[in-house]
Amino acid sequence: MENEGYYLALFDTKEEKGRIWYRVFAFSILVGICLIWSYRLNFIPQHDGEGRRWVWVGLFAAELWFGFYWLFTQASRWNPIHRRPFKHRLSKRHEAEFPGVDIFVCTADPEKEPLPMVMNTVLSVMAYDYPPEKLNVYLSDDAGSELTYYALVEASKFARHWIPFCKKFNIQPRSPASYFASQSNHQSKEVVFIQKLYKELESRINVSVKLGQIPKEIRSSIKGLSQWKSYVSRRDHDTLIQIVVDGRDPKATDVEGDMLPTLVYLAREKRPQYFHNFKAGAMNALLRVSSQISNGQIILNVDCDMYSNTSDTIKDALCFLMDEEKGHEVAFVQFPQKFHNVTKNEIYGSSLRVMNEVEFRGMDGFGGPRYLGTGCFHRREVLCGKKYSNGYKNDWNGKKYRNYEGSIDEVEEKVKHLASCSYEKNTQWGKEMGLRYGCVVEDGVTGLSIQRQGWKSIYYSPKREAFLGVAPTSLIQTLVQHKRWSEGDLEILLSRYSPARFGQGKISLGLRMVYCIYSLWAVNSLATLYYSTIPLLYLLRGIPLFPKVSSPWFIPFAYVTFAKYGTSLVEFLLTGGTILGWWNEQRIWLYKRTSSYLFALVDIVLKILGLSNSAFVITAKVIDEEVSQRYENEIMEFGVSSPLFTIITTISLVNFLCFIGMMKKVVESGSGLVMFLETMVLQILLCGILIMINWPLYQGLFFRKDKGKMPTSLTIKSFILALLICISFSFLL
Numbered sequence: 266m267e268n269e270g271y272y273l274a275l276f277d278t279k280e281e282k283g284r285i286w287y288r289v290f291a292f293s294i295l296v297g298i299c300l301i302w303s304y305r306l307n308f309i310p311q312h313d314g315e316g317r318r319w320v321w322v323g324l325f326a327a328e329l330w331f332g333f334y335w336l337f338t339q340a341s342r343w344n345p346i347h348r349r350p351f352k353h354r355l356s357k358r359h360e361a362e363f364p365g366v367d368i369f370v371c372t373a374d375p376e377k378e379p380l381p382m383v384m385n386t387v388l389s390v391m392a393y394d395y396p397p398e399k400l401n402v403y404l405s406d407d408a409g410s411e412l413t414y415y416a417l418v419e420a421s422k423f424a425r426h427w428i429p430f431c432k433k434f435n436i437q438p439r440s441p442a443s444y445f446a447s448q449s450n451h452q453s454k455e456v457v458f459i460q461k462l463y464k465e466l467e468s469r470i471n472v473s474v475k476l477g478q479i480p481k482e483i484r485s486s487i488k489g490l491s492q493w494k495s496y497v498s499r500r501d502h503d504t505l506i507q508i509v510v511d512g513r514d515p516k517a518t519d520v521e522g523d524m525l526p527t528l529v530y531l532a533r534e535k536r537p538q539y540f541h542n543f544k545a546g547a548m549n550a551l552l553r554v555s556s557q558i559s560n561g562q563i564i565l566n567v568d569c570d571m572y573s574n575t576s577d578t579i580k581d582a583l584c585f586l587m588d589e590e591k592g593h594e595v596a597f598v599q600f601p602q603k604f605h606n607v608t609k610n611e612i613y614g615s616s617l618r619v620m621n622e623v624e625f626r627g628m629d630g631f632g633g634p635r636y637l638g639t640g641c642f643h644r645r646e647v648l649c650g651k652k653y654s655n656g657y658k659n660d661w662n663g664k665k666y667r668n669y670e671g672s673i674d675e676v677e678e679k680v681k682h683l684a685s686c687s688y689e690k691n692t693q694w695g696k697e698m699g700l701r702y703g704c705v706v707e708d709g710v711t712g713l714s715i716q717r718q719g720w721k722s723i724y725y726s727p728k729r730e731a732f733l734g735v736a737p738t739s740l741i742q743t744l745v746q747h748k749r750w751s752e753g754d755l756e757i758l759l760s761r762y763s764p765a766r767f768g769q770g771k772i773s774l775g776l777r778m779v780y781c782i783y784s785l786w787a788v789n790s791l792a793t794l795y796y797s798t799i800p801l802l803y804l805l806r807g808i809p810l811f812p813k814v815s816s817p818w819f820i821p822f823a824y825v826t827f828a829k830y831g832t833s834l835v836e837f838l839l840t841g842g843t844i845l846g847w848w849n850e851q852r853i854w855l856y857k858r859t860s861s862y863l864f865a866l867v868d869i870v871l872k873i874l875g876l877s878n879s880a881f882v883i884t885a886k887v888i889d890e891e892v893s894q895r896y897e898n899e900i901m902e903f904g905v906s907s908p909l910f911t912i913i914t915t916i917s918l919v920n921f922l923c924f925i926g927m928m929k930k931v932v933e934s935g936s937g938l939v940m941f942l943e944t945m946v947l948q949i950l951l952c953g954i955l956i957m958i959n960w961p962l963y964q965g966l967f968f969r970k971d972k973g974k975m976p977t978s979l980t981i982k983s984f985i986l987a988l989l990i991c992i993s994f995s996f997l998l
């Protein structure tokens with residue numbers, strides 16, 4: 266039996282059932298879309314009274330766009346697949362040749378990314394069920410903060426207790442904060458003890474953060490602080506590196522006497538005159554430095570808020586990478602980005618539910634998901650630029666772990682230059698090697714470029730989440746994050762790796778189409794902006810732009826709308842969401858499209874003209890008490906003034922004024938009422954639904970008194986703008 270098992274695959278792949286029916290249904294929507302297009306073409310107004318002809322052409326353009334965009338979204342639903350790893354087979358056969366795994370945790374700002382959270386992430390990955398002599402954890406600190414280093418030293422001391430505790434009681438998750446949060450009050454002696462230690466760790470970190478420095482009495486006991494002598498600011502300092510736990514050292518053990526994983530702190534050199542390429546730059550410095558210390562064949566990369574929620578994940582990933590038959594084609598294994606702080610009806614749509622459970626499975630069916638920047642296991646060689654070739658096989662056996670020589674100090678001194686600003690000059694780093702530069706979604710570009718080199722990737726979404734992070738907790742954060750994402754994804758479309766480029770043959774058409782879904786987010790803004798304003802303004806003037814209820818042309822409009830939103834609702838519910846959650850997500854899509862994506866588009870145009878540079882705005886992972894309360898209660902958070910808000914507010918007020926104007930017409934129309942309703946029904950419905958969608962925004966504008974309401978100055982400004990738009994539209998055109 267044993268021998269027989271030897272040839273069994275380490276994972277299997279299942280296609281989703283019922284796809285054929287879905288395809289037939291999708292085809293029926295396509296027919297509807299074509300009918301809408303032909304309606305627009307057949308009924309172009311002959312006379313250009315009141316600008317109607319141009320508006321008509323505009324609507325046609327918007328509908329053409331939506332139709333084509335919908336086609337792209339179908340690619341991701343064409344052939345979704347599910348993966349299943351078989352860990353028991355893996356351990357039986359490969360335990361001895363398990364590769365070294367280097368884990369990179371990135372942090373960049375101790376104010377926006379609280380240190381206890383970062384340390385929880387580090388501790389959770391140090392506690393993986395994996396041979397400690399093969400496990401190495403690197404913390405990259407783009408702020409070069411002494412406090413982060415200090416926190417890491419303290420965390421490493423706590424790890425000596427924490428890791429054996431985790432293993433002894435086999436607890437999950439292994440991020441101390443979330444483990445303790447999940448515990449009831451009746452606890453065993455051991456839990457009480459370890460919890461006390463954790464509280465002490467947390468309070469030591471918090472005290473130093475509050476003081477803004479490491480307490481004087483402790484300073485002298487901490488090794489390596491002298492490096493900070495030449496530190497000027499987070500943008501101007503030497504390479505700061507410290508091997509906090511040296512895995513080679515026989516004395517580096519936990520309280521039970523077992524080995525600890527190696528733990529390294531690294532802040533690459535920063536100088537004002539050198540562009541640092543954000544997270545991609547940090548990752549590349551880590552790649553080089555780690556190659557001289559542990560040189561793990563596998564690299565796991567997580568954001569500092571993404572703690573490991575399952576202690577077995579490395580083995581899951583290895584099933585895909587070590588499979589005898591197919592493993593050698595796989596460059597990376599991506600786990601979904603999930604969050605521990607999403608509320609039931611997710612007001613900011615931040616669970617990325619449909620993306621995770623539908624679209625990425627679809628990508629996997631076409632050759633592999635994109636790289637998401639976190640929760641991803643890479644082969645080091647591939648990340649460093651190795652191209653796929655037929656017959657490639659990895660030798661899992663021949664590699665030594667931690668083959669560096671010399672004392673810790675010598676090693677640190679030796680590798681420093683690898684993280685210097687000038688190291689990459691005239692090299693392929695950022696181009697053909699490491700994470701690719703020039704794009705604020707370094708992950709997207711890098712994954713695509715790896716796939717272009719002939720590699721496959723795997724998407725695996727286990728039942729128990731492998732990683733959990735922090736989702737944005739306010740509207741502005743959500744919009745700013747999506748501005749970065751949509752801008753970056755559009756950059757990909759315009760880059761040398763563009764999914765629109767033909768002739769490179771390595772990536773399937775389906776996969777390119779799915780990439781386009783994201784790359785075209787930004788462009789989507791134009792059609793959405795048009796569709797959510799113009800028909801309403803024409804409603805204000807009583808001019809119909811859609812077929813009458815009694816006309817047969819009405820049917821495709823109704824069918825496409827119902828079928829499309831119906832599928833979207835069903836998808837949302839099937840992936841575990843609520844009806845209200847779906848409704849909230851529609852609102853967020855509207856806001857993202859009309860603000861974040863529009864701004865991203867404008868930024869890209871400015872960038873092409875050489876008038877702007879894109880930046881990586883880090884998402885804050887802290888919130889104050891009050892904001893957090895509102896978040897828990899699912900009350901939308903406005904609170905700040907931002908041009909992103911001005912635009913959504915103005916549109917919502919135009920919408921409101923049109924609604925009032927429409928009601929006035931209805932009241933005044935008398936016997937013409939039926940006629941009015943019959944010709945205008947789609948515009949009336951559109952207007953009504955938008956009013957309903959905007960409801961939380963109106964509350965924030967007019968009814969709320971708390972700090973999270975829309976700032977009054979912004980309300981007034983937007984109101985004047987909206988009034989001007991409506992008046993000029995009613996009288997001038």
Ligand SMILES: O=c1ccn([C@@H]2O[C@H](COP(=O)(O)OP(=O)(O)O[C@H]3O[C@H](CO)[C@@H](O)[C@H](O)[C@H]3O)[C@@H](O)[C@H]2O)c(=O)[nH]1
Nearest residue numbers: 371372373407543544547568569637638639705706883884
């Ligand atoms: O100059 C920088 C900027 C950011 N980061 C780190 O990058 C990670 C992601 O930043 P965050 O502000 O949390 O952005 P998100 O939008 O949540 O991140 C998603 O999108 C990014 C690309 O835009 C990817 O890099 C991330 O992995 C992915 O989770 C964090 O750990 C940061 O500390 C750096 O190390 N250096």
Ligand SMILES: [Mn+2]
Nearest residue numbers: 568570735884
């Ligand atoms: Mn994040």
